[in-house]
Amino acid sequence: MTHGRIVLALSGASGAPYARAAIEALTAAGRRVLLIASPVARQVWQEELGEAFNAWLESLPAEKRALIELQNHQDVGAGCASGTFRHDGMLIIPCSAKTLAGIAHGYASNLTERAADVCLKERRRLVLVFRETPISLIHIDNMRAVTLAGGIVLPASPGFYHGDTSYQGLVNFVAGKALDLLDVPHDLFTRWKDPAERGD
Numbered sequence: 001m002t003h004g005r006i007v008l009a010l011s012g013a014s015g016a017p018y019a020r021a022a023i024e025a026l027t028a029a030g031r032r033v034l035l036i037a038s039p040v041a042r043q044v045w046q047e048e049l050g051e052a053f054n055a056w057l058e059s060l061p062a063e064k065r066a067l068i069e070l071q072n073h074q075d076v077g078a079g080c081a082s083g084t085f086r087h088d089g090m091l092i093i094p095c096s097a098k099t100l101a102g103i104a105h106g107y108a109s110n111l112t113e114r115a116a117d118v119c120l121k122e123r124r125r126l127v128l129v130f131r132e133t134p135i136s137l138i139h140i141d142n143m144r145a146v147t148l149a150g151g152i153v154l155p156a157s158p159g160f161y162h163g164d165t166s167y168q169g170l171v172n173f174v175a176g177k178a179l180d181l182l183d184v185p186h187d188l189f190t191r192w193k194d195p196a197e198r199g200d
């Protein structure tokens, strides 16, 4: 059953363009978005996209803005902090090493970590678009722990085989892979076709 809403959290890793593409595509698909942004995520958004996160939100077309419910990052009493609150999955995009660590260890010190913890305990879809490089054994161990608990780690690592190697094309590829894992239809990239189908 679909509840029509997705929890989307931005943490303070590089990759605000991935989050922007994902939010735009989710609302284009008519999904409601419960949106969480950490303080450093807002700082990175300003650095990478040249505008304040809230200003961007308020500049969205009214029909898209109406689908987005902004959550307080510190409010561990929000709806998605409870297992009784139904939704279609959670996407953390981008996911920092610190947020990964908090989830891997069940730390739940803010709404992002708590909502992710709830996804794992309720066996709901949780996708972490992890962004750090190079990675240490600590990162690898934390990715392993989250994966064993049922989460999906999707490294922010675009492919180059889909025909659109523009900046936005590479961003869209990563956001589109994340939406695929949440079963949300999108046209962020052209899907691979067998050479015979393409007529090569």
Ligand SMILES: Cc1cc2nc3c(=O)[nH]c(=O)nc-3n(C[C@H](O)[C@H](O)[C@H](O)COP(=O)(O)O)c2cc1C
Binding pocket: 010, 011, 012, 013, 014, 038, 039, 040, 041, 043, 044, 047, 095, 096, 097, 098, 099, 131, 132
């Ligand atoms: C401009 C900027 C870029 C950053 N990029 C990354 C990154 O790509 N990956 C990462 O793990 N941390 C990165 N950090 C560090 C995290 O923001 C920091 O560890 C922070 O405590 C994460 O908190 P949060 O996950 O609650 O947002 C960056 C910080 C800044 C200010």
